[in-house]
Amino acid sequence: MAVKITFTKFDFALTLAGFLLYFADIGTDLWVAAVYFNDNEFTWFALVLAAISLSALVLQSFSWSWYQDDRKIQQQQNSSETQHSHYQSRSSTCPWLCVLHIFQLGLPVRFCKALRLGYKAAFKQGDTDSAIYALADLSMLRLFEAFLEGAPQLVLQTFILLQSKDSNFIQYGSVIASFTSISWATVDYYAALKRSLPNPNLTCGFPVVFYFLYKLLTISATILSITLLVSLHILAVVAYLLILWSIMMVHVVRQETTFCNSKCQEIIYRIVVGIILIFTFFNVKGQEIRLTLTLYYIFKVFATTFIISLCWILKGSSVDKGYDLSISMSIMLSLTIGIVCAVIYYRCFHPQVYSTAATDEESNNSHTTLQLPATPDEVDGFQPENSTATLNNVSENRDVIHSSVPQSSKVNRRITNCLRE
Template sequence: RYWFALKYGCQAACKQTSSRGASEADPSSFIQKQAIDAVTDINMLRVFKTFLETTPQLFLQIYILLGHGKTNFYQYAAIIMSFCGISLSMVDYQISLRKSLPDKDEFHVLSKFMYLFYKLLTITSWMLSISLITLLSVRTSVILLIFLWICGFIWTLKQHTTFCKSKKMEYLYRTVVGIILIFSFFNIKGRRTKVCISIYYATHTVVTLGILFLYIFWKPSIIKEICYIIVSILTISSLVLGIIFLVVYYSHFHPTTYCTHQACSDEVDEVAWQKDRMETGRFQNFLMQ
């Protein structure tokens, strides 16, 4: 992927210098589009890597922090950087995806910040909730995560994605997306997601509140009361603020609101208000190389 991006980027740069008045049908424009598509693929694979590698490490860090109580500045800094890294990977992917879709307007500065805080806060709240239930019962936590992955995988199957050439790679892709859906919403088909995203975060809210109420009635000795109060405040405040940023982002700061074309359709991680329609462009055949 990096080789393709570098190759197409160099070719596009060389041809643009030789023919500055190029049209969209010009070969240099086509090569530039290929370079942008390759970068978008890289950013999507980076999202996969982040959720498969960084998220488990972050979960383990929080679990150790809450369970043992021995903390220092570097542990807090590492956890904060991990949260920011996960959220920034989602933002980078959205930015590159917007550039790869010709009928989509690019992110504005406020849109980027609103999307970043929406992802950062909702992921933070959910990771803290999962860490709390793991402290209470590892078996319950594993069952919950497996159940959520199964739900995400089934939803992915129903989308009938066609992002890979072979069926084996397609199922691998759906498996990874199912893992991502455990922690954050990820629309993979570019269709209407208003209902899906509402159900998704409503479920997260119910599960989060259920975990906090379990701690109130169970009162496990593994975690100090003051620590539980702090984590509970962080969890609830992050969830509430994250949902507020989510609503405000899709209501006022989403790039689609700046789009002048009425035919603009949904894309990854977007609450849609238009009818479903078939797209024959880049989005349907995302990972075809």
């Protein structure tokens, strides 16, 4: 018997929290920009506004192209039974959606739609597939926004706070909101991937807590280390980020990703992933990642230690502002605890730890089983060996989900790319 995929009230709470954090982050950034403008700090104002604008343009282009892709999918449907209102609403609203994207409102519109569909699915037994489909797109856009806009803003705001003698509460609020928003975006993406698996219990409780702490602490350590390097010299941090981004881009290009339909957007996608990899681990394609993840954080520890050592060696007492020791200790402590949380998560809470028994039980009760080779199940993990997948004519995800899955016409190709490639 197939396991029914559900959208729980906890899933809706995650979506609502992400909605509030997104607007809090954007609102505080704009407020900070206004404060800099009023204080005649035009350099800081321009940098804050540039980060917001560049991120918005990239996100709107992805969002609009995904609407276009979904409209093409709808047009290719041969059976009238698969043309649900979920797709019809997308294709019929293209003109005004285009206008909204031009005015940088694509993401708020997606949030409103996801909240509406999520509320119906969680509280009124609405269309679960539509809610999961909408939230999958939104979670990926939020992840892009977090590292295109949030992370650079966070480095800038943290540096300004350390250098400035007259900081105000809105600057501290912006830093706190950005830290939380970035970490929450990774958790929201994690939840979206887990919803693509048939076990609804994978997105609640201790797995979320440890995953959130793992991302929050490791990302915080990276941002603080970059901030410490900025205080040494601006050219030093530019050189470091270019070298690090180049290394990550080599890794991304070697994966030969096929995330986007157009070549131009695929290049933009790879650039974005390269930026994400500067701050946190991101499995470009759904591969076995234990070795890659281990090597990534070994490299991260080495790079962080190198930055701290370099700053202590090259900084003289004349430029020492008195915060180097506290920041250095915070960096190493955050990175260490974050890696420990990652180990606990993958050892105790990752789906591969406790999905085998459920899979075997479901296989015994199913009439259609298929033995598949070990393939990846999600962006931060892989499927256990010799797993059994039960298929109900869902060809699009037959290579990724190692449990019984319900038949659905609304499989989000963008998420399944991450799950299966």
